Amino acid sequence: MFPTTSLCFPFCVTVSTLPVPSTAAEKVNAGQCGACTVLLDGKPIRSCRTPVSSAAGKRITTIEGLEQDGRLHPVQQAFLDNEAFQCGYCTPGMIMGAVALLTSNPRPSEQEILRGMQGHICRCGTYQRIVAAVEQAANRNG
């Protein structure tokens, strides 16, 4: 049973109803995959592990909040340009993690990208394309 007090309540409930093995379902709400990453006052957090009470009065940015005036965020566009996803399960969290990384380090090296994106798991194994997308977004930083 998933608590209704975490930031990702609707997401976790949706995921928990998918026909996945119970061992996978048990990992939801455990902060292990990074798929539910959002920004809390600009810092990446696992929403499944974040009590609603700790977000009170803070700015929450979700994947939906990145687009501005109908234009995708450069990281979103880079993920599309590089086809940096397969099933898309991990993609929102990956993008939010990349946005946070590029905010703190606008021109990361490949090693810094790999380190910065640690903890984000892609079961489809699109890591090379994800790194390419983050590099492309970084190059757009000037």
Ligand code: FES
């Ligand atoms: S694209 Fe499927 S888990 Fe990452």
